[in-house]
Amino acid sequence: MELMVEEQRSAEERRIEEAIAHDDIAISVRGVRNAFGQQVVHDGLDLDVRRGEILGVVGGSGTGKSVLMRSIIGLQTPEAGEITVFGEPMIGRLDDEALAIRKRWGVLFQGGALFSTLTVAENIEVPIREYYPNIGATLRDEIAAYKIRMTGLPAEAGPKFPSELSGGMKKRAGLARALALDPDLLFLDEPTAGLDPIGAAAFDEQTRKLQQTLGLTVFLITHDLDTLYSICDRVAVLADRKVIAVGTIEELLATDHPWIQEYFNGPRGRAATAAANKATDGRR
Numbered sequence: 624m625e626l627m628v629e630e631q632r633s634a635e636e637r638r639i640e641e642a643i644a645h646d647d648i649a650i651s652v653r654g655v656r657n658a659f660g661q662q663v664v665h666d667g668l669d670l671d672v673r674r675g676e677i678l679g680v681v682g683g684s685g686t687g688k689s690v691l692m693r694s695i696i697g698l699q700t701p702e703a704g705e706i707t708v709f710g711e712p713m714i715g716r717l718d719d720e721a722l723a724i725r726k727r728w729g730v731l732f733q734g735g736a737l738f739s740t741l742t743v744a745e746n747i748e749v750p751i752r753e754y755y756p757n758i759g760a761t762l763r764d765e766i767a768a769y770k771i772r773m774t775g776l777p778a779e780a781g782p783k784f785p786s787e788l789s790g791g792m793k794k795r796a797g798l799a800r801a802l803a804l805d806p807d808l809l810f811l812d813e814p815t816a817g818l819d820p821i822g823a824a825a826f827d828e829q830t831r832k833l834q835q836t837l838g839l840t841v842f843l844i845t846h847d848l849d850t851l852y853s854i855c856d857r858v859a860v861l862a863d864r865k866v867i868a869v870g871t872i873e874e875l876l877a878t879d880h881p882w883i884q885e886y887f888n889g890p891r892g893r894a895a896t897a898a899a900n901k902a903t904d905g906r907r
């Protein structure tokens with residue numbers, strides 16, 4: 624269900640659509656510096672996210688994964704550097720200036736961040752109300768119902784409040800809200816945190832399926848090694864205030880950075896490798 628009707632599209636929106644269709648780099652981050660008082664979180668951070676990939680973002684606690692995501696989506700203003708999304712500069716752009724690009728992404732924040740006083744359907748409708756105030760209640764409800772189905776939630780979830788949902792259902796409701804505007808870019812901050820392994824694997828599978836069918840570019844922050852092995856095309860590693868390496872897991876394993884070796888070759892990393900190899904063998 625495409626929300627964007629032809630006459631609503633401004634010249635800027637058309638330019639962004641062109642970029643989305645043709646640019647190979649969805650997000651470009653160059654020389655970004657973020658600091659909170661004396662604490663420097665990023666310094667000279669560079670990263671490219673390729674169009675159509677799932678990029679996993681990993682790093683120790685506090686290395687600034689969420690701050691990086693917030694910088695890209697304009698919730699945090701870096702002290703220095705450049706960030707473009709589909710060629711549009713993001714730093715220092717006022718909310719309404721970057722509106723056309725903001726409509727093209729969806730965000731699932733850590734913990735889901737659903738509005739507790741709104742039902743699932745009402746939560747999904749929030750971005751539609753905000754960005755497309757002319758869309759009527761009936762169409763809004765239809766879109767919400769469609770997104771509920773799309774993320775694997777039962778139809779009965781629509782009128783429920785977040786407090787009535789399981790952890791996995793809350794994540795799916797958050798994902799449904801992130802997909803409300805048919806985005807091209809999806810930001811997921813630790814989507815499988817707090818889910819049991821079966822729920823986490825199902826969520827990963829849903830993410831992969833949606834990414835493939837909708838042609839999404841996904842920026843995915845995670846600590847979950849299984850997620851990295853099962854659905855990420857490439858992985859970016861944050862350490863020492865920068866992205867110290869980015870590539871496939873195989874490419875990362877060929878580097879000799881101690882954190883990367885410890886992370887992927889530690890006991891949990893080895894278990895995830897074995898599970899991934901078993902899954903690949905099973906598919907042959």
Ligand SMILES: Nc1ncnc2c1ncn2[C@@H]1O[C@H](COP(=O)(O)OP(=O)(O)OP(=O)(O)O)[C@@H](O)[C@H]1O
Nearest residue numbers: 659662664682683684685686687688689690691846
């Ligand atoms: N608004 C803020 N004010 C002050 N410090 C902040 C703010 N936001 C983040 N920080 C600090 O920046 C650092 C990076 O935080 P961030 O949440 O990005 O880490 P992370 O890599 O996502 O960690 P985790 O894996 O634990 O979620 C932390 O030390 C955090 O305390």
